Amino acid sequence: MTTTAAAETPQSRGSSQPRRTAPPRGTAQSRADGWSRRLPLLPAFVFVVICTQIPFLLTIWYSLRSRNLLRPEGEEFVGLQNFLDIFRDSTFRGAALNSILITLACVAVALLLGLGLALLLDRKFLGRGIVRTLLITPFLIMPVAGAMLWSISMFDPTYGLVNWLISLVGVGPVDWTSQLPVFSIVVALVWQWTPFMMLLLLAGLQSQTGDVLEAASMDGASPWQTFRHITLPHLRFYIELSVLLGAIYVVNTFDQIYLMTAGGPGTASANLPFYIYQRAFLGFDIGQSAAMGVVTVVATIIISTLALRLIFRSINAKEQS
Template sequence: MSTATDTPVGRGPDAPRTPSADASRRRAPHDGEYSKAEAWRRRLPLMPAFLFVVICTQIPFLLTIWYSLRSWNLLRPEGEKFVGLRNYLDIFVDSTFRTAALNSILITLGCVLVSLVFGLVLALLLDRKFFGRGFIRTLLITPFLIMPVAGAMLWSISMFNPSYGLVNWLISIVGISPVDWTSQLPMLSIIIALVWQWTPFMMLLLLAGLQSQTGDVLEAASMDGAGPWTTFVYITLPHLRFYLELSVLLGAIYVVNTFDQIYLMTAGGPGTASANLPFYIYQRAFLGFDIGQSSAMGVITVIATIIVAMFALRLIFTSINSKEQS
């Protein structure tokens, strides 16, 4: 005798049962287990890379924090002892450290902003069709492909040399006396070399943004009577906002760690006038053998870079979300 629970509603006792509901109920308890197993199966190929990153970055950083809490100079190894936060306190009263931090900010801002402007101008030019555009684009990308050491030597010897440098020859044509660029204007020399190297990077990012812009919008603006400048300010520039922010973020992260140009062009001189934080840390660690204070400087530099990158990433993500919502 069949009951109400044995026979589905609206079906006779001999009606065939559909397997979909029963199968879903039978699989339901196993779906969670399957999804977890599937998630771990997908994560497993990434584990070697994750372990490599932890071993190569996080463990050395933890050791750096430990060294920063100790007074340890390799010239006096017997005097090693735990000093807590004293190294950090000594850093903030170090005038050379403050100068190096200010130089890092000036070099980063100067290089990133000037490279961004030049990169935007070049991207706008390369976005147009003309004969030989591919060849010109390849030539403009070349400085970014040159090794930083080779680029620094090129600018130091071939361009800024006070006796036979190309820059002094060019300015002598208009009656300007030769300038010892790396000695008299060390910060400007470094920024010029960095701008030459990083402008192609900015150009590539902004050119990708320009080519992602649909032609229908530009055509509609032209039909409405908008001129080139109005179209650029009110249509193209807002469209490039994400690419501009990304260029500034990536450029700042890379340029703030500049070492090659400073080491080969000015050696941080005259004195420490052109030394930035990475170069000053190198001086304290490998020339002064002060492991404790150089480690503390490294920790402060990493923390400051993380804070700046965090705010920049939040700005970029906010821009992306607002663009998706609109």
């Protein structure tokens, strides 16, 4: 009796009581907790659906109909005929090719220039803050103002600064926006988007610990070997993110094309957004322009999904290592 009573201490009695556990999934309490976390995000979700998904559904609806504002009496449901017509359209294929060329050229050149500038700014020197501010300035200028700057001040065949510079070495004047329209647009876009690439890559460089670089230097690694085997792998995530965001923004370029070349000569420099604008607001063909918009959005979603998978894969590999 005494031994049993002594053994039955308050701690032993407390340990025999069942422990409280979290409510299992599917219970009313867990559902209430889930809604309490989601409810503050509900207004933003509703706003995004209204502003993006409903217009996209209307675009799909118009893409399945033959709708021309000049012939409103001829509107009818045509199914996928608009999609078949635009893929047979050589101008649409040319605009799609221009979109790919402009995007690839702009992102590649801006990425290389941004990497070089980020490497230069990732060291201390007198006036680094002023230089960094000046280099960021092109990205802060409105696209319309930037396009007018390049079209009038830089590429004008008579008074442009570029022609004045090449005249110093004996080269004759060039009508850049007429003779080299795609090149002119790419130059203006590279000037605008290089600071964006520079900022992302500079953030990646400044997130790199100095201990690793110091250890590589003590082991006798050259600056190129350090950059190739240490810095560049560390920047992989930032490079992929720069390419993804840059491609999404550049593929939707409209201002530079509209103001610098107007898609010309003819449609030589028109990309998909500009050609969609031409068919909708100049040709008044709502059905085919909506079909082009659907194709552009779907292609952008596919490319973005593949790029995001690569980014998440690199993040997971970095966390596992």
